[in-house]
Amino acid sequence: MKNALTLLLLIIFSESVAAQSTIEVGKKAPEITMTKADGTSFALSTLKGKIVLIDFWATWCAPCVEEQPELKTFYDTYSEQVKNNKFEILGISLDKNKESWQKAIDRFNIQWIQISDLKFWKSPVAKLYEIDELPFNIIIDGQGTILAKNLHGKDLEEFLKKTLIQN
Structure with missing residues (x-):
């Protein structure tokens, strides 16, 4: 009986914590300040006024690496919106090796902010x-509202097309 009660309390607690997620559609995205590959500081808030695809990835993540050419296609497709300050991609790497990260940026000719x-x-x-897994994006x-x-894939393409045409 005591074990069942403990289990029930754990389930209720975990559901309560999950319900308090800050990363949900309609909520504000938390501020991010990190270092760019060139060593300068960058803050998400500097992109205010733009639709931003925040792409969490890493060079050691095979699906992330496979997705980079597709992101480049989106970036190139919406380059007019990029030039007009309406759209940006922000890549956030969960790497631990700067050399690997920089090599991937160079190899994929990534032009968006990393x-x-x-x-x-x-x-x-x-x-x-x-x-808790990669790739992940918002x-x-x-x-700054999510x-x-x-x-990913077709779903991301369709969402970007619909959203960027409206803006």
């Missing part, structure tokens, strides 16, 4: 954004 604290899964941002509007999360 940041990392090189702390792997111990990154405070990974915890803040409740990341899309925010110009006010519009969608964890869209």
Whole structure:
């Protein structure tokens, strides 16, 4: 009986914690400040006014690496919105090796903003954004409100097309 009660309390507690998630559609995305590959500091809030695809990835993550050419296609497809300050991709690497990270940026010719604290899964941002697997992404509007999360492939393409045409 005591074990059953303990289990029930654990389930209720875990459901309560899950219900308090900060990374949900309609909520504000938490601020992120990290270092770009060139060593300069960058803050998510500097992208205010833009639709932003925040892409959490790492060079050691095969699905993440496979997704980079697709992200490049999206970036190139919506380059007019990029030029007009309406759209941006922000890549956040959960790598721990700067050389590997930089080589991937170069290899994929990534033109969008890339940041990392090189702390792997111990990154405070990974915890803040409740990341437990990669790749992971969220899309925010110009006010920082989460519009969608964890869209990939055709779903991401359709969402971007619909959202960027409206803006």
